[in-house]
Amino acid sequence: MHADLVIHARWILPVDAADSLLEDHSLAISGSRILALLPTAEARRDIKATRELDLPGHLLIPGLVNAHTHSPMTLMRGLADDLPLMTWLNEHIWPAEGRWVDPDFVRAGTRLAALEMLRGGVTCFNDMYFYPAVTAQTVAEAGMRAVVGMIVLDFPSRFAESADDYIALGLKLYDQYRDHPLIRIAFAPHSPYGVSDAPLTRVRTLADELEVPIHIHLHETHDEILQSLRDHGERPLARLDRLGLVGPDLVAVHMTQLEDSEIARVAEAGAHVVHCPESNLKLASGFCPVARLIEAGVDVALGTDGAASNNDLNLLGEMRTAALLAKGVAHSAAAVPAATALRMATLNGARAFGLDREIGSLEPGKAADLVALDLRDSHTQPIYNPVSQLVYAAGRHQVRHVWVAGQQLIRDGQPTTLDAATILAEAQDWARRIAESDRRGAGVSG
Numbered sequence: 001m002h003a004d005l006v007i008h009a010r011w012i013l014p015v016d017a018a019d020s021l022l023e024d025h026s027l028a029i030s031g032s033r034i035l036a037l038l039p040t041a042e043a044r045r046d047i048k049a050t051r052e053l054d055l056p057g058h059l060l061i062p063g064l065v066n067a068h069t070h071s072p073m074t075l076m077r078g079l080a081d082d083l084p085l086m087t088w089l090n091e092h093i094w095p096a097e098g099r100w101v102d103p104d105f106v107r108a109g110t111r112l113a114a115l116e117m118l119r120g121g122v123t124c125f126n127d128m129y130f131y132p133a134v135t136a137q138t139v140a141e142a143g144m145r146a147v148v149g150m151i152v153l154d155f156p157s158r159f160a161e162s163a164d165d166y167i168a169l170g171l172k173l174y175d176q177y178r179d180h181p182l183i184r185i186a187f188a189p190h191s192p193y194g195v196s197d198a199p200l201t202r203v204r205t206l207a208d209e210l211e212v213p214i215h216i217h218l219h220e221t222h223d224e225i226l227q228s229l230r231d232h233g234e235r236p237l238a239r240l241d242r243l244g245l246v247g248p249d250l251v252a253v254h255m256t257q258l259e260d261s262e263i264a265r266v267a268e269a270g271a272h273v274v275h276c277p278e279s280n281l282k283l284a285s286g287f288c289p290v291a292r293l294i295e296a297g298v299d300v301a302l303g304t305d306g307a308a309s310n311n312d313l314n315l316l317g318e319m320r321t322a323a324l325l326a327k328g329v330a331h332s333a334a335a336v337p338a339a340t341a342l343r344m345a346t347l348n349g350a351r352a353f354g355l356d357r358e359i360g361s362l363e364p365g366k367a368a369d370l371v372a373l374d375l376r377d378s379h380t381q382p383i384y385n386p387v388s389q390l391v392y393a394a395g396r397h398q399v400r401h402v403w404v405a406g407q408q409l410i411r412d413g414q415p416t417t418l419d420a421a422t423i424l425a426e427a428q429d430w431a432r433r434i435a436e437s438d439r440r441g442a443g444v445s446g
């Protein structure tokens, strides 16, 4: 057998049905795909490799999937902290976006996000933001993988004038990327409170036609429920259900307010949930009942949300928070064990976007999206159980190598396709302009 690259790792967590841990195993790559997983002794004997990489003390895992973020919001990290969602959005973030967000902002913010995520082992992210064509292009140039949202809102922005305009721009994006190997397109109506019935109904029809997922903020806060009861006489999930949006292509982000019947409905419909524990904690939005959703058979993935409400894009940290928080919420130390947290951050995210035949686990035939972490650091020693070290103790600096579709994007902790110095200089330049304008009193509302 011939391979382009064979990686010899101390441990591999393939995220398979049995939550296997492979010791002293190797992973062979041919082109963009995984060719084989086998004991290292056999790999050294049977595989003729163009290149071999010995990784003693390293753990190899599937690339992490950040199932919900707003990547350009890295440029707003720390702009408005310690506020509840609607104050944060209405009084700070939306005015700042109205003043500053343009294609250059999105390019610089997405580059910073891609750099941060790749260095933290994230190989694929699902994004919802203005100027998604700029995000898609930036991600593709970096060689990373993303699901990019055709956003829909009722209110106008510099990007689009009306809900129909957002949809038209989204469809153009879909046409542009329909056959791209790394970029997938999904619908991303912002929220039930941000999009009225008519455009949501159009999204339903078009999503059926294009066979794309529908990704939406849903049941994020108690106020969202109260507002929907006031304006529509029903809870947001019930409204989406009436409009035909609750089905296997629905990716519902947050879901902190759920009655038993709603958990049953989500499970019955085969809809997916993205849990964003750190954003929910920081905005005091509420607690997603993750253990009960999983128990009901719901696919629960993991997201960071944007860097303005988290404030990082650290999916390793998010796994830890999810595993700890679930135990507190369920009053059970058995809720969301480490292997489940890893599954949420990989295969479950891939499944939510229909990518689970391509990525999310390490299996022959799947894309070679993988991450190697060096566990020889003092705070991940000694090692009884690598998945425990990964979820409960490891940090992003331990991510040493990252591949997407067989291309190495991080080597020895450094990016190979992104210019870190330029990205940081651009981000600092944006922060200087935003802060100066704030000081001069033009403020975020310009």
Ligand SMILES: CSC[C@H]1O[C@@H](n2cnc3c(O)ncnc32)[C@H](O)[C@@H]1O
Pocket (backbone or CB within 6 Å): 070, 085, 089, 093, 094, 097, 128, 129, 130, 151, 152, 153, 190, 191, 217, 220, 279, 305, 306, 309
């Ligand atoms: C339509 S572009 C995305 C839009 O969403 C805003 N946003 C960021 N984080 C959240 C959140 O947790 N809930 C609701 N909306 C959020 C972002 O600022 C953009 O305006």
Ligand SMILES: [Zn+2]
Pocket (backbone or CB within 6 Å): 068, 069, 070, 217, 253, 305, 306
């Ligand atoms: Zn969000």
